[in-house]
Amino acid sequence: MASSTLISDTQPWKELKAHVEDIKANHLRDLLSDDERSKSMMVEFDGILLDYSRQQATLETREKLFQLAEVASLKQKINQMYKGEHINSTENRAVLHVALRAPRDAVIQSDGKNVVLDVWNVLDKIRDFSERVRSGSWVGATGKELKNVVAIGIGGSFLGPLFVHTALQTDPEAIESARGRQLRFLANVDPIDVAKTITGLNPETTLVVVVSKTFTTAETMLNARTLREWISSALGPSAVAKHMVAVSTNLALVEKFGIDPNNAFAFWDWVGGRYSVCSAVGVFPLSLQYGFSVIEKFLKGASSIDQHVYSEPFESNIPVLLGLLSVWNVSFLGYPARAILPYTQALEKFAPHIQQVSMESNGKGVSIDGVPLPFEAGEIDFGEPGTNGQHSFYQLIHQGRVIPCDFIGVVKSQQPVYLKGEVVSNHDELMSNFFAQPDALAYGKTPEQLQKENVPPHLVPHKTFSGNRPSLSLLLPSLNAYNIGQLLAIYEHRIAVEGFVWGINSFDQWGVELGKSLATQVRKQLNASRTKGEPIQGFNFSTTTMLTRYLEASADIPADPPTTLPQI
Numbered sequence: 001m002a003s004s005t006l007i008s009d010t011q012p013w014k015e016l017k018a019h020v021e022d023i024k025a026n027h028l029r030d031l032l033s034d035d036e037r038s039k040s041m042m043v044e045f046d047g048i049l050l051d052y053s054r055q056q057a058t059l060e061t062r063e064k065l066f067q068l069a070e071v072a073s074l075k076q077k078i079n080q081m082y083k084g085e086h087i088n089s090t091e092n093r094a095v096l097h098v099a100l101r102a103p104r105d106a107v108i109q110s111d112g113k114n115v116v117l118d119v120w121n122v123l124d125k126i127r128d129f130s131e132r133v134r135s136g137s138w139v140g141a142t143g144k145e146l147k148n149v150v151a152i153g154i155g156g157s158f159l160g161p162l163f164v165h166t167a168l169q170t171d172p173e174a175i176e177s178a179r180g181r182q183l184r185f186l187a188n189v190d191p192i193d194v195a196k197t198i199t200g201l202n203p204e205t206t207l208v209v210v211v212s213k214t215f216t217t218a219e220t221m222l223n224a225r226t227l228r229e230w231i232s233s234a235l236g237p238s239a240v241a242k243h244m245v246a247v248s249t250n251l252a253l254v255e256k257f258g259i260d261p262n263n264a265f266a267f268w269d270w271v272g273g274r275y276s277v278c279s280a281v282g283v284f285p286l287s288l289q290y291g292f293s294v295i296e297k298f299l300k301g302a303s304s305i306d307q308h309v310y311s312e313p314f315e316s317n318i319p320v321l322l323g324l325l326s327v328w329n330v331s332f333l334g335y336p337a338r339a340i341l342p343y344t345q346a347l348e349k350f351a352p353h354i355q356q357v358s359m360e361s362n363g364k365g366v367s368i369d370g371v372p373l374p375f376e377a378g379e380i381d382f383g384e385p386g387t388n389g390q391h392s393f394y395q396l397i398h399q400g401r402v403i404p405c406d407f408i409g410v411v412k413s414q415q416p417v418y419l420k421g422e423v424v425s426n427h428d429e430l431m432s433n434f435f436a437q438p439d440a441l442a443y444g445k446t447p448e449q450l451q452k453e454n455v456p457p458h459l460v461p462h463k464t465f466s467g468n469r470p471s472l473s474l475l476l477p478s479l480n481a482y483n484i485g486q487l488l489a490i491y492e493h494r495i496a497v498e499g500f501v502w503g504i505n506s507f508d509q510w511g512v513e514l515g516k517s518l519a520t521q522v523r524k525q526l527n528a529s530r531t532k533g534e535p536i537q538g539f540n541f542s543t544t545t546m547l548t549r550y551l552e553a554s555a556d557i558p559a560d561p562p563t564t565l566p567q568i
């Protein structure tokens with residue numbers, strides 16, 4: 001396929017379009033009666049079991065998707081990524097998050113340099129620094145141990161680390177190594193988030209890590225200045241050196257801010273923000289909390305999937321299969337959303353993280369060559385842990401819109417509970433739902449079945465479930481640091497696979513810029529109005545009215561108030 005050809009112009013795409021009718025003629029109820037088909041739609045790797053037999057797809061669909069992958073040069077694109085080519089063409093950058101978790105002796109070249117050496121230099125520095133803090137050899141300005149860490153960052157500098165922290169928080173090994181320590185995150189520029197984050201914390205025992213790839217993100221920098229004030233007003237300005245460190249690609253700005261670059265942990269422009277949890281962005285705060293040895297297992301888990309993606313044939317390649325099936329669901333079956341439904345509370349922050357990875361990566365309207373797409377790319381990701389979601393939005397998934405679901409289950413609970421006399425353990429109770437929901441969605445319930453149950457006729461339409469609603473199930477052996485790394489990498493690669501097939505650039509994010517520049521104008525106007533009484537100008541009627549109301553209703557706030565920090 002010529003590089004400027006849209007994937008939708010290719011023969012395999014057209015064949016898949018035509019194939020939709022064949023698939024619509026089959027109900028999942030019928031597809032699932034074929035055990036051979038189901039058997040060939042199960043893939044196992046390193047204890048992880050993927051079952052995609054509840055996708056609205058046949059073996060023929062799969063074959064056609066492989067042909068699509070072929071014409072999209074999927075294998076070559078994956079190889080180009082691993083080889084450090086500048087596949088993020090609009091920013092002229094390599095995309096090498098796989099190097100962040102590569103073994104020490106691996107060689108991954110980018111621009112003629114083995115980046116794995118740089119990665120391990122930083123990892124060694126993280127191991128050393130985090131051990132000094134954890135052992136009490138690096139102490140705060142008043143000589144007290146730094147038991148609390150606040151990581152300031154937003155977007156990719158926040159969501160991934162938060163997901164991993166939340167998942168590890170209840171893992172027995174991680175609990176043991178985090179005893180007596182706290183890790184909190186400050187992301188939102190809303191001062192309420194500052195208040196919530198520092199409540200109950202003593203600056204004397206707190207280390208603040210400013211995490212920002214660019215070190216220019218408005219929200220993060222204001223929050224960093226706010227916590228710098230919190231520290232220096234309590235302990236004096238010189239305390240900042242002991243209580244503030246940074247993670248960034250921009251060490252010059254780190255120094256300008258007042259943080260010693262020796263206490264900064266670097267990463268590189270070939271790490272996209274939303275793919276940065278395996279860089280110092282995640283590894284440093286998580287190592288402070290759990291110790292480097294726990295986080296190294298997380299990196300090893302991610303690396304195991306990197307190797308699987310690279311070397312496994314597509315037929316048994318979990319992220320490739322998942323990516324192709326997502327393209328099938330979005331672009332051919334016309335389902336715009338995807339529900340991420342982990343049956344473990346430890347993954348409560350997984351869907352929010354994947355929202356950014358997926359929607360910032362694949363929420364694009366043009367091909368990588370700048371040609372407008374004649375089809376929809378990207379999907380709307382959302383989710384909640386089961387069974388909570390069942391009592392919230394599942395109604396719509398069962399009887400309303402069709403939303404392909406990812407069910408994620410874990411064989412062994414991090415925190416088992418057994419009660420004498422109960423029918424099953426608490427985890428088995430949870431997992432009963434994990435196993436039941438996919439079949440409820442696939443089979444549904446027919447009016448005939450309801451009639452046999454003597455349901456009053458007027459209720460039959462309300463109690464009917466059409467079924468034929470697709471899902472897939474991922475069963476993990478457990479949820480330790482290693483498996484958490486695997487899960488992360490499965491989704492990262494799946495999303496990249498989707499983008500490679502759609503022919504878009506999944507690694508830039510120009511769509512977030514416009515709002516940022518408009519906010520700059522508003523910020524200037526708020527300052528001019530509050531300090532000099534200047535009238536609102538340069539905005540449309542709607543924004544002018546809203547801004548005027550906002551300023552008038554808060555006119556009691558003095559123009560130049562003294563420094564104020566949260567009071568709760």
Ligand SMILES: O=P(O)(O)OC[C@H]1O[C@](O)(CO)[C@@H](O)[C@@H]1O
Nearest residue numbers: 155156157212213214217273512
């Ligand atoms: O790490 P930084 O540079 O502060 O950026 C934070 C986030 O902002 C974004 O650019 C979106 O606004 C993300 O891509 C990024 O993860």
